[in-house]
Amino acid sequence: MKRLILVICAMLTLLSTNTTAKTLVVYYSYTGNCREIVNTLTSQIETDVLEILPTEKELQYEANNYALGTQLLNAIKANPNDASSYPAIDPVTKSPADYQNIIIVTPLWWSQMAAITQTYLFQNASMMAGKHVGMIVSSHSSGISGVVSDAERLLPNVTWMGEALWINASNHGNRASLIENWIKTLNFDNENTTMDKMYITIDGQTQSATLVDNTATRELVAALQNAPITVTLNDNQFEIWGPLGKSLTTENEQMNTTAGDIVLYNGSNICIFYASNSWSYTRLGKIDGLSESELRTFLKAGESNITVMLSLTSGTTAIRSVNGNRMEDGAYYSLNGMKVSNPSKGIYIQNGKKVIL
Numbered sequence: 001m002k003r004l005i006l007v008i009c010a011m012l013t014l015l016s017t018n019t020t021a022k023t024l025v026v027y028y029s030y031t032g033n034c035r036e037i038v039n040t041l042t043s044q045i046e047t048d049v050l051e052i053l054p055t056e057k058e059l060q061y062e063a064n065n066y067a068l069g070t071q072l073l074n075a076i077k078a079n080p081n082d083a084s085s086y087p088a089i090d091p092v093t094k095s096p097a098d099y100q101n102i103i104i105v106t107p108l109w110w111s112q113m114a115a116i117t118q119t120y121l122f123q124n125a126s127m128m129a130g131k132h133v134g135m136i137v138s139s140h141s142s143g144i145s146g147v148v149s150d151a152e153r154l155l156p157n158v159t160w161m162g163e164a165l166w167i168n169a170s171n172h173g174n175r176a177s178l179i180e181n182w183i184k185t186l187n188f189d190n191e192n193t194t195m196d197k198m199y200i201t202i203d204g205q206t207q208s209a210t211l212v213d214n215t216a217t218r219e220l221v222a223a224l225q226n227a228p229i230t231v232t233l234n235d236n237q238f239e240i241w242g243p244l245g246k247s248l249t250t251e252n253e254q255m256n257t258t259a260g261d262i263v264l265y266n267g268s269n270i271c272i273f274y275a276s277n278s279w280s281y282t283r284l285g286k287i288d289g290l291s292e293s294e295l296r297t298f299l300k301a302g303e304s305n306i307t308v309m310l311s312l313t314s315g316t317t318a319i320r321s322v323n324g325n326r327m328e329d330g331a332y333y334s335l336n337g338m339k340v341s342n343p344s345k346g347i348y349i350q351n352g353k354k355v356i357l
């Protein structure tokens with residue numbers, strides 16, 4: 001009987017874990033447009049929803065020609081790394097750490113991200129590191145490049161799922177089809193419970209690898225969600241290998257490795273192959289799409305003390321969206337997304353980053 005109860009409890013735990021959505025929609029809405037966008041979005045995909053609420057409830061951000069909104073944004077701009085620059089928000093009940101994907105839905109204020117949304121991202125950036133993140137921005141008419149750079153500043157370690165979606169007063173009524181098409185363009189996986197991409201950076205070059213799903217890779221991904229791992233590896237005729245700095249659960253089996261394979265050896269060493277070997281390892285994954293000779297060059301075959309960084313972001317997947325179009329490399333854009341051919345002194349967006357001339 002005791003056994004039966006234990007089995008039922010275990011089944012219930014499993015069921016409740018599996019019903020958690022893989023995607024969290026985080027939004028702030030002052031006048032209701034972002035709330036409508038979230039309602040439309042959640043009618044199309046299964047998500048959990050978290051509304052961010054300012055601690056001070058009766059504030060009129062638009063009063064006196066938007067003076068308060070401006071004041072809050074200026075305080076952030078003056079000291080963006082200081083927690084006290086951000087307006088207080090209510091405590092939240094859901095943690096981004098529990099989700100694979102996060103979609104931010106935010107209003108634009110003065111061509112920047114609304115101050116209240118900025119508070120949430122500032123406070124939760126470390127828990128969002130390594131997550132797959134998308135963003136929808138609602139404005140009256142201004143372009144959203146300033147909001148995109150705020151997002152990139154606040155969340156430097158996330159993987160952007162694609163370009164941000166801009167919804168404005170003239171297309172808000174059309175949001176159902178805009179959102180549906182946007183989701184199709186995203187690298188969006190709402191089904192799998194595991195993250196299957198890891199990035200390997202050696203000497204400034206980054207390559208993606210596809211991870212297999214086992215206990216070791218889940219532990220590795222959990223560690224990488226906190227921070228990238230840097231290891232020093234050495235050549236061993238068919239691989240580069242060395243200590244990972246942590247032990248992972250082994251599921252060793254005899255295998256014939258081939259070029260690109262990544263395995264765990266003896267529970268706490270990582271081996272990346274540019275040729276083959278036969279041994280008992282726990283498989284972790286494989287580097288995507290490189291030939292054997294490309295792998296030898298990338299892995300610095302034959303060298304010693306090779307610095308290898310493992311991470312969940314490629315570092316090159318910035319969101320680059322201005323008025324729905326890609327920014328041209330090197331060109332200057334105003335904060336509301338207009339291309340500027342001969343910029344004078346001022347603040348511009350260049351290559352997705354804010355620059356001051």
Ligand SMILES: Cc1cc2nc3c(=O)[nH]c(=O)nc-3n(C[C@H](O)[C@H](O)[C@H](O)COP(=O)(O)O)c2cc1C
Pocket residue numbers: 028029030031032033034035061062066069070106107108109110111112138139140141142
């Ligand atoms: C303080 C403040 C500043 C704003 N600044 C701009 C702006 O610079 N350009 C613009 O097009 N809309 C601006 N808006 C309008 C909002 O971006 C727009 O109404 C948005 O849809 C609001 O989303 P919400 O209804 O979810 O709060 C501003 C609104 C507020 C409250």
